[in-house]
Amino acid sequence: MFKFLALRARSIREEGNIKEIAITHHVKEGHEKADPSQFELLKVLGQGSFGKVFLVKKISGSDARQLYAMKVLKKATLKVRDRVRTKMERDILVEVNHPFIVKLHYAFQTEGKLYLILDFLRGGDLFTRLSKEVMFTEDDVKFYLAELALALDHLHSLGIIYRDLKPENILLDEEGHIKLTDFGLSKESIDHEKKAYSFCGTVEYMAPEVVNRRGHTQSADWWSFGVLMFEMLTGTLPFQGKDRKETMTMILKAKLGMPQFLSPEAQSLLRMLFKRNPANRLGAGPDGVEEIKRHPFFSKIDWNKLYRREIHPPFKPATGRPEDTFYFDPEFTAKTPKDSPGIPPSANAHQLFRGFSFVAIASDDESQSMQTVGVHSIVQQLHRNSIQFTDGYEVKEDIGVGSYSICKRCIHKASNMEYAVKIIDKSKRDPTEEIEILLRYGQHPNIITLKDVYDDGKYVYVVTELMKGGELLDKILRQKFFSEREASAVLFTITKTVEYLHAQGVVHRDLKPSNILYVDESGNPESIRICDFGFAKQLRAENGLLMTPCYTANFVAPEVLKRQGYDAACDIWSLGVLLYTMLTGYTPFANGPDDTPEEILARIGSGKFSLSGGYWNTVSDTAKDLVSKMLHVDPHQRLTAAQVLSHPWIVHCDQLPQYQLNRQDAPHLVKASRYLFIFFCLAIITLKRRIKNLKTYM
Structure with missing residues (x-):
């Protein structure tokens, strides 16, 4: 049933000569040979002397509306060497199929141009992230290097030397996994010793044997692998002189300055990668990549899970709608996408690119998973909007x-x-x-x-x-009839959302009533929205603790007041206060609008609150149990979001009382407590003096 169209030709450069080998034809049913008319140009992603890279959308065929990156090269401007490299890139991309290598979907040509249709990776390149963060944590580096090692090993197994390893050629997909790209300088080994002799690549990443032109093997990629590791860990290159010549001399002769802040395992791996004799370099032995995988630096990596993309990346690029290009240079993305006509090249150039056309084999899963791209937001490119x-x-x-x-x-x-x-x-x-x-x-x-x-x-x-339904507590406290069953449904929706955020490493840190609203007037729990992420933080500390306290009086956990590191338990505390207020009509730590910030803070710090008498007489014991565990003064003993969701008061919601809660009819007390935050900010300088004797955890 499957026909596969792939006109394959392999160009090999041997002492400046170009040789073509046989072209094979396959056709895959349901796919057709592509041409420029099938792609809508959306944005310019990059531009060089030979051509451009566009963000495009397929407008016909079974993959209609799918987004791709389209690399367009002008034949007439390509020198013979560049023509060979372009053909080599196309051939290599046809041959490889790996989760951490960019995929070629189509290749075709017109009289004047060559087209490569590739994965569009919204996360940009690793260089962009590195330039923003200067250097990564060792855990980040382990993840990226481990995925990269698997990609290089796959290329090596096909007899390919990559030869241009650098952060700019490592892209990130929308989940944060890497994709190796740009195979223009890659080489398929061609002599009897499986060596290549070309002097190519970015000089700072070149192995010594590439620099001295004595012939290099796949081992050269492991030297570049070490350079990349050093750069990610330190923010600097291991060998970099004032000019190209000095850099090359350093690569051949200079002693490596090993930063002592690196772990012993990291230092050991770097030393084993920076062996000037390629035969002694880690990864060059008969076991190949297995030598690297066995190194203690990667001891915590589950390589099988990694290959299956089951390990969560340390960084997830911020992406909105599918065609957003936040991580690409605005110098290019601001341009109007236009594919100008190409000047016809010489006759021998056209002959060289015989067999350039290609249509990728799509797996059954890929065919079934192709869906139309939904536009869920209209996010403009931040900092570069052309309109006000x-x-x-x-x-x-x-x-x-x-x-x-x-x-x-x-x-x-x-x-x-x-x-x-x-x-x-x-x-x-x-x-x-x-x-x-x-x-x-x-x-x-x-x-x-x-x-x-x-x-x-x-x-x-x-x-x-726009949140047309107003604030959660306003609506609830104005309801004449409100039961525990309804309160449980509300808390379930909010906690489920908080659990999702915590699983993504995000803490809100300001879950006060004014930040939980209804999108409409229905009052259904499904219409609840958590808003205002101004104090939210994405957890990055190795111990999982945040180090930047922020305050909203009356909804602040006690450990924040003591300026200790705090984590997602802060959000659970705030939800506990919210639950307390839904059940009784007032907050646990503010008795009235005349309360001072000092009085509120003292009550919060003590962790003492009442769950008996008065309005609590009509509240179930399971509700009281949940409140007490969510408001526990010790964050380590406080429930997590998952534990809240598994509490009987949430799980057995349908068994909870449906009679009206006997609540204090004084919503002004809740509202007043919010505005105490303003006075709290004014009093913070005085309060700092009083907690000077407390040890800070910063």
Whole structure:
């Protein structure tokens, strides 16, 4: 049933001569030979002297609406060497099929141009991340190197030397896994000793045997592997002189300066990779990559799980809709995508590219999984918008005011749809973390959805869906009838969302009533949204603890007050306060609007609150048990989100009382407690003096 169209020809450069071997034909049913008319140009991703790389969308065939990266090269501008390299890249990409190597889907040519249709990887390249973070943790490096080792081993098993290993050629997909790309300098070994002799690659990453041109094997890739490891761990290159010549001399002769802050295992691996005699280099022996996999540096890596992509990457790129290009150079993405006609090349150039066309074999799983791309948001490219916020939106009344921002209702002029816009003063707060979290996780049904982002230099405009149903507690406390069963359903929805965030390494840190809202007037738990991620943080410390306390009085965990490191248990504390308030109509630590910040903080720090008498007489024992465990003063003994969800009060929701809770009819007490945060900020300097004797964990 399958026909596969692949016109394959392998060009090999031997002493400057080009040799072609036989072309084979296969046709795969359901696929057709591609041409430029089948692809819609969306954006420019990159540009060089030989051509461009576009983001494109397939507009016909079984993979219609699928996004790809289209590499377009002009034949006339390619020198003979570059023509060979382009043909070699195409041939190698046809041959390889690996989870950590970019996939070639189509290859075709016109009279003047060559086209390679590749995976579009939204996460950008590893160099972009490295340039932002300077250097990575050893755990990050282990992950990237382990995936890279498997990719290199696959190439080596096919007799291919990669020869151009550097951060720019390692791309990240939307989940954070690597994909090795750019095979223009790769080489299939051609002499009887399986050596290549070309002087190519980026000089800082070259192995000594490449520099001295005495012939190199696949072992050269393991030297470059070591250079990449050193750079990721330290933020610097191991051998870099003031010019190309000095750099080459250092590679051949200089002693490696080993940073002592690296672990013994990391130092050991680097020393074994930086062997100037390629025969002594780790990975060059008969066991190949197995030597590297057995090294203690990778002792915690489960290689089978890694290959199956079952290990979570340490970094997930912030991506919104499928065609967003946040991690690509705005110098290119701001350009209008245009594929200009190519000048016809010489006749011998056309002969060289016989057999260039190719259609990839798609597995059954891939064929079945191809779906139309849904556009869930209209996120613009941050910091590089060509239009102003007011060009697209009409600003209406204020919705809320915060310390660093103001929230207003707005109307999208083109669609007449209502949204909310959070206007953040960049001089007071960096909104990058908040925007990244919304980009990554805003598609969750109970997290506010990001629609647009604008940056005018002074302010950032974050456009989200409008919460027409108002604040959670306002709605609940105004209900004349509210039962434990309803409270359980509400807490389940919120905690389930928090559990999702915690599993992604995100803590909200400001789960106060005003940040939990309804998207509509239905009052259904499904319409609840967690909003305002201004204080949210993505966990990165090795011990899992956060080091930057933020405060919202009355919903703050006691360990925050003592300026200790704190983790996701803070969010559970805040949810415990929320549950307490839903059940009784008042908060556990604020007795009235006249309470001072000092009084509230003292009560929070003591961890003492009442679960008996008064309004608690009508509350079930299982509800009281859950409240007490969520508000435990010791974060290590406090329930996790998963444990809250498995508590009987949540699991057996259908067995809970349906009669009306006897709550205090005083929602002003809850509202007043929110505004105490303002006074708390003013009093913080005084309070700092009182906790000087406490040991800080920073």
